[in-house]
Amino acid sequence: MQATVRWDGAVQFSATPSSGHTVIMDGSPDLGGTNAGPRPMEMMLMGLGGCTSIDVMLMLQKSRQDVTDCVAELTAERADAVPAVFTKIHVHFVVTGRDLKESHVKRAIELSAEKYCSASIMLAAGGVEITHSYALIEADR
Incomplete structure (x- = not known):
């Protein structure tokens, strides 16, 4: 099993596992996140x-x-x-x-x-x- 987590700016990241389904993760607004995805x-x-x-x-x-x-x-x-x-x-x-x-x-x-x-x-x-x-x-x- 493998995954790649790519920084998208601020505290937002795109995570793509070997299955190829990308998920957006984002930090909370108090950390500079924009609520674009789950923590x-x-x-x-x-x-x-x-x-x-x-x-x-x-x-x-x-x-x-x-x-x-x-x-x-x-x-x-x-x-x-x-x-x-x-x-x-x-x-x-x-x-x-x-x-x-x-x-x-x-x-x-x-x-x-x-x-x-x-x-x-x-x-x-x-x-x-x-x-x-x-x-x-x-x-x-």
């Missing part, structure tokens, strides 16, 4: 959400769960001092579907957190406390 730490949080969501959905599909929507809502706390690393992250899944089995959803989230999600495991190994919760919503028929 780098927001990108890390979104990356964690994407990583664990892919795991959960693949497992739910494999167990033949009729999922119609899956949203991961992430909240994070950061240290007050520099470096302002993440100290706590909570991932709340809202899974919508028909006749979903709670045990399958719970197990998929656990397996992602403990075994499959590289981002989650890496952050946890670095001392970030990561917690999970979920809600199931029955979809209309």
Whole structure:
């Protein structure tokens, strides 16, 4: 895996990974940013959400769960001092579907957190406390 991050001026950067999808990152306005894109730490949080969501959905599909929507809502706390690393992250899944089995959803989230999600495991190994919760919503028929 590779990525290139190019300075675009002020505190704005264009990041292009090996997949070729460029993302703009920008610093906050108090640092001279223009709010042209997410902050780098927001990108890390979104990356964690994407990583664990892919795991959960693949497992739910494999167990033949009729999922119609899956949203991961992430909240994070950061240290007050520099470096302002993440100290706590909570991932709340809202899974919508028909006749979903709670045990399958719970197990998929656990397996992602403990075994499959590289981002989650890496952050946890670095001392970030990561917690999970979920809600199931029955979809209309």
